[in-house]
Amino acid sequence: MNTNDTVLVTGGTGMTGRRVTSLLRRLGAHVRVGSRAGAPAFDWHDAATWDAVLDDVTSVYLCFHPDLAFPGAERAVSAFAARAAERGARRMVLLSGRGEEGARAAEEAVRRVFPGLTVLRCSVFAQDFSESFLLGPVMDGTLALPVPDVPEPFVDLDDVAEVAVRALVSDGHAGVLYELTGPEAVTFTEAARIVGGASGRPVAYLEVTEEEFVAGAVGAGVPVEVARGLAALFGEILDGRNSSPADGVERALGRPATGFDAYARRAARAGAWSG
Incomplete structure (x- = not known):
């Protein structure tokens, strides 16, 4: 890595972005955070903000944000990637979703304008239970989701960030697809038990309808469009198609992926569910 290089992290204040930013800064990289609150400001849907962050x-x-499978993502991400290529970007890493047709289309669109793209195709994040939309349900004691109790190899975001940084600062990752998962799949019932054991609070899994999920999410403050999009996305990817773990973390980092048990113990020690 050349310490004179500048790495742009879009979504740099989000769950993956802030981890990527932190690791890059530890390596001495010059990092520019792309967000609406950044300086300069960046907005996926306002092309007038793009050139300044790409300098x-x-x-x-x-x-x-919120996900490549949402409407408008393919067009916005591919157009921005094309602009970045025109401005001289040499490496590009795309966070994608495993089993999502919309995300797959976005991957292909970006690869057309940047053939050396590195794709991180992720399973559901373990940190959704401690930092995102599942935190409230965990604290309330019930994971109410519009999906069957299928196994899912939840991926630890610290693993995702480490793979992303490796691809952003070193050679050998151009054009590579990494499917990133945990080392084993657990059902939502098992995940609830593991989180409950680590946090010291009872947590149960409950299958609900999409309408019930959307109503609960909106009641917890999630915008209705995002809640509906999440419900539709869950119905697409949480049907068993992604139950088999992949070896992307080990291929990229030369070590095993972090298991869900280890994630839950670490989150509990950090006070994720103490409030």
């Missing part, structure tokens, strides 16, 4: 950028981490 002198050599590597780009692409993280679209």
Whole structure:
């Protein structure tokens, strides 16, 4: 890595972005955080904000919010990637979703304008239970989701960030697809038991309808469009298609992926569910 290089981290204040940013800074990289609150400000849906954040950028981490499967993502991400390529970016890493047709289309669109793209195709994040939409349900004691109790190899975001940084600062990852999962799949019932054991609070899993999930999410403060999008996405990817673990973490880092048990113990020690 050349310490004079500048790495742009879009979504740099989000769950993956802030981890990527932190690791890059520990390595001495010059990091530019792409967000609406950044300086300069960045907005996926406002192309007038793109050139300023791309000035002198050599590597780009692409993280679209709320998800690549949402409407408009393919067009926005591919257009931004094309602009980054025109401005001289040499490395590009895209955060993608495993088993998502919309995400797959976005991957292909970005690869057309940046053939050396590195794709991180992720399973459901373990940290959703401690930092995102499942935190409230964990604290309430019931994981109410519109999906069957299928096994899912939840991936630890610290693993994802480490793979992303490796691809952003070193050679050998151009054009590579990494499927990132945990080392084993657990059902939501098992995940609830593991989180409950680590946190010291009872947690149970309950299958609900999409309508019930959306109503509960909106009641907890999630925008209705996002809640509906999540419900539709869960119905697509949490049907058993992604139950088999993949070896992307080990291929990229030369070590095993972090298991869900280890994640839960670490989150509990950090006070994720203490409040």
